[in-house]
Amino acid sequence: MDTRMPFLLGGTLPVRRLGFGTGGLVGPGYWGPRHEDPERSVALLRRAVERGVTLIDTADNYGPDVAEELVARALHPYPDGLVIATKGGVVRTGPDVWHIAGRPEQLRAMCDASLRRLRTDTIDLYQLHRLDPDVPMADQLGALRELQQAGKIRHIGLDSISAAELARARELAPIASVQNRYNLLDRASEEVLKLCERTGTAFLPWFPLGNGSLTGGGAADGSADPAAATLTAIAATHDATPGQIALAWLLHHSPALLPTPGTGSPAHLDENLAAAHICLTDEEFARLDALAAGSA
Template sequence: MTGTHQAVIAPRALGDAGPAVHPIGLGCMGMSWVYAPQERDEEAAIRTIRRALDLGLDLFDTADLYGPFSNERLLGRALKGRRDRAVVATKAGLAVDDAGSIHRDGSPAHLRASCEASLRRLGLDHVDLLHLHRVDPAVPLEETWGAMAELVAEGKVRGIGLSEVSVAEIDLAHAIHPVATVQNELSLWSREPLADVLPHCRSRGIGFVACCPLGRGFLTGAFREPGDLPAGDGRRDHFPRFSVEAMRQNRALLDELGAMARDAGHTPAQLALAWVLAQDDAVVAIPGARTLPHLTENAEAASVVLTADVRARLDALPPAVGGRY
């Protein structure tokens, strides 16, 4: 093995006042929504979640939107009798109308109703983290954040966080009530938080939860063109980086990552996750996994320490072609 070595896995705190968790968590969205509908299997997903606990993974990320609503029920079933071993994070602030269209709703009434409904679906009396899924430009962030702070005061939520936000939005919220965590996309092909949001979180003792750390699966090397994606997979229609032309151009990144992984004796996913974790000790990654082999592969990435040479080569990979959304 070259270019990496194994390390003891130390827990990472979700912000200065937050719980310490395994550096790798589990993003549960794909078990119920967006990706590969014909491959969804609730019983297999429950086994995967429970196996994650056995492996020491303890941060589980869901949202009321996922499904919609079914993903929280799934996670609640899987954690029944094991709640004390899990740190549960969910999200509110996006709503789905009768036609299936998604819109932002940061109103205090919506956030309160959403939180209470999430607790019922999860079968919990509180969640450890509640993220604002997106800032609603129609509602002052002060009102939205104040309502979320009230949920903390009532014991329904332990900590509150923001998702896909700017430095200015972080500061505005943090002045009202501490921001426990920020959840933004961070991966080898989505590096924008490195310029400002991640350093800002570090300076203020805010945890950083890296969502989509495997580029919505592209960085695993499992598919190289849209035709490799299962029929009905939402990546075909909703994410520009999965267009025919973008995927063709993004293969250069994938080919180089694959070659480096072979040299290092790891998988492309493991190197990609190790790179995310290497950005800062405040970072926790939440890759998705629907199967036990993928879960194990992801968990093992937490023990991979990159040498300076491999880190530099990963840093130098070409940027992704195509927008995130």
């Protein structure tokens, strides 16, 4: 598989499969900015695009508002071919404190606010950050369909859903993407991924590096970690890092996977993007594929 081949998001927007997520540009608990000097984040976003990234993934509650404002500050007017994805449907009130807000009037207001912060008339991919259990799915997706028909949204995505929910949602609206937690050692959403493959739906895995657990090192108690040992050994043969191998595995595992790892470091950005050029052998892929059984 040529992991550098683009993915056609929503059937209309070609994007490179390794994108950039903006969660790393905000502070702990997704609260406030990460850097005191916003120009550091601005420079990082511009570097990502200069390095060939064509998919930027953000959310209105990162900061809140901070990440979207940084995207606009750094990249507006947006170059041709750059796809901006954002999320709504969650209200953040403090570090790691948030609640779901999926009533149609809330979603409409959130989308309008994102449009203003991103300085655009149309959001390429607007993702419902969580399904609201207190609001019928038809009402939530109906609001997004109205926004789509009004030209404010180009494509609709969903976050943290089951395969059954995705199948039902597809009966109510065209779904271009899914964002679920998924990585080398966490494959609970494999059924969702398979449905995405069958339907041409993009799967943007969040925590693609296990929130840092797949970037190297051993277990928390200092004992040997079989997964870390395997990653380290394979990385050594490619003159790479364990994190690069974990990203390369995602790109090889399924053509529907579009990882968007985030970082606040230029060096780490370059390291992540270089993973797209790693070609795993069949034997290496099989060794990595087998790790999930041992992590269950």
